Amino acid sequence: MSIKTAFTTAFEKKTAKNWEKIYVLVDIHDTILKACYENEETYDYFPQAKEALRMLSERPDVCLILWSGCYPDKLKSYMRRFEADGIHFDYANRNPEVGNTPLSCFDDKLYFNVGIDDKFGFDPATDWAEVMEAVERC
Numbered sequence: 001m002s003i004k005t006a007f008t009t010a011f012e013k014k015t016a017k018n019w020e021k022i023y024v025l026v027d028i029h030d031t032i033l034k035a036c037y038e039n040e041e042t043y044d045y046f047p048q049a050k051e052a053l054r055m056l057s058e059r060p061d062v063c064l065i066l067w068s069g070c071y072p073d074k075l076k077s078y079m080r081r082f083e084a085d086g087i088h089f090d091y092a093n094r095n096p097e098v099g100n101t102p103l104s105c106f107d108d109k110l111y112f113n114v115g116i117d118d119k120f121g122f123d124p125a126t127d128w129a130e131v132m133e134a135v136e137r138c
Contacts, residue, residue, distance in 0.1 A: 003114075003116065003122060003127045003131055004133060004134040006114045006115075007134035008134055008137070008138065010114050011138035013113070014061065014113075020061065021061045021062060021063050022061065022113040023063045023065060023095055023097075023112040023113050024056060024062055024064050024065065024112065024113065024114045024115075025065045025110075025114070025115045025116065025117070026053070026064060026089075026116045026117070027067045027116065027119070028066065028067075028070070028078060029068070029118075030118040031046075031049075031118050031122060031124050032045060032046065032049050032053065032124070043085075046124035046125060046128060047125065047129075048129050048131075048132060049124060050085060050086075051128075052128045052129075052131040052132045053087040054086045054087055055132055056135060057086065057087050057088040059135070063090045063091070063095070063097065064089045065089065065090060065091045065094070065112060066091070066092040067092075067093060067115075068093065075092050075093070094110055095112065098110075116131070
């Protein structure tokens with residue numbers, strides 16, 4: 001499924017089910033930022049990543065969740081940096097807004113509608129433009 005289709009489907013379900021928002025999970029390395037494994041972290045965004053994330057941040061019907069395996073102190077540093085760049089993530093590695101239901105247990109797996117991660121097949125070199133296009137249409 002393309003990222004454009006994922007967003008379109010999520011927004012259609014939101015409308016059909018009368019949800020307030022959708023939940024978008026976003027990885028950092030090799031998704032938002034070009035991975036750097038030096039002693040000092042760099043913040044080299046992929047083309048259009050910053051713009052797309054700002055666009056998503058501005059929508060009241062989108063909850064952005066930062067998704068990363070980095071340590072908590074580093075994660076806080078990323079959150080501060082993204083906020084300084086005009087990107088607001090509501091949560092990191094959790095979604096306290098959606099709890100368990102009779103059919104689903106979210107104790108160990110957080111709920112989300114769209115996942116943006118290179119490990120999910122997201123191509124950061126081209127797919128950020130697709131995100132912007134999809135979000136503009138929805």
